[in-house]
Amino acid sequence: MPDIDWDAPWLASWRTVGEPIACQVAAGTPQPEALNASGRAPVRFVPQADLPEGQAYEDFIFATGQVPTREGLHDFFNALCWMHFPQAKKRLNQLQAREIARAGVGQVRGPVRDAATVFDENALLIQTSDAVWSALTEHRWMHAFLDLRGEWVLTCLWAFGHAALEKTVQPFKSITVHLWRVPQGVAQADLDAWLAQDLTPEKLARKPFSPLPLLGVPGWWPANEDPAFYADASVFRPQRSQRLAEKPYANSEILPPA
Known part of the structure; x- marks a missing residue:
């Protein structure tokens, strides 16, 4: 994991939770394991390989309460957001899953899924x-x-x-x-x-x-x-x-x- 400048102002409210987890990952702990150890999220983080082939990511989270997580910054910050905004993240997931159930995955997300993705x-x-x-x-x-x-x-x-x-x-x-x-x-x-x-x-x-x-x-x-x-x-x-x-x-x- 690249070095993160935790003094950056946009990370001010994330540092207390995020920096210790980042240190664990940098020391070699698998990212899902380090994230789960904090106990701060309403979901569990699992390796990306746990996502069944053909199942939509958001649908899997909604059905299982588990978030497929890759090593790296993108999914690291996604997990930190689950810890800081658990209700809002859950709401976004519900909206995404509802739209998937209504219209399927498809090549075009539709206005609600598209906006939810932009927000997320x-x-x-x-x-x-x-x-x-x-x-x-x-x-x-x-x-x-x-x-x-x-x-x-x-x-x-x-x-x-x-x-x-x-x-x-x-x-x-x-x-x-x-x-x-x-x-x-x-x-x-x-x-x-x-x-x-x-x-x-x-x-x-x-x-x-x-x-x-x-x-x-x-x-x-x-x-x-x-x-x-x-x-x-x-x-x-x-x-x-x-x-x-x-x-x-x-x-x-x-x-x-x-």
Whole structure:
């Protein structure tokens, strides 16, 4: 297992549980065994080989309460998420299993399964002011990160997506997560229960996500102290409608008049 920087701000709430398990795995303990030893998850982690051929991963978890787990960071962070958000992870699994039972696996997941997968792999929970939220969702990056920089001290962020966390082990500027907003009244102690209730098929199908270049969060990356960090439009991209307005023929075969 590659070295994990447990001092990274996005891992602040995961370190107490995750670091000792990572040390066991680095010392040679099989990953499922090290994860189960913590006793913190509502499921058991089993080797990937325990997943029967032809059975869907989510369906197997729902039927057995066991999570097929490969060695490596991706499934390591997935397991840590089961420990930190057991109710929300169980809810996502229920939704996935329900959709599989209804429509089968198929080549196309459908809107609910697709959104549940995006959430599971890439979500970051955010609790912030209306001003910051509006600026982020409208991709007014300079306003969100520079003009409103002082409001980030009062903004709470919680990592969830395990694929995103895997990427952060070797950080790069364009890592982008999918924000899911948490109302101001939700206390951290109630976060998992609130999230499990908030993850409804109807809401997921609407895909109420908003992209966030992770290293743009004030205080999370030294380079973003320089305002020029946010001028990189390949990372801090304008909204699609704005891009099309600037390039009205970008998605058309019709050429502008000579």
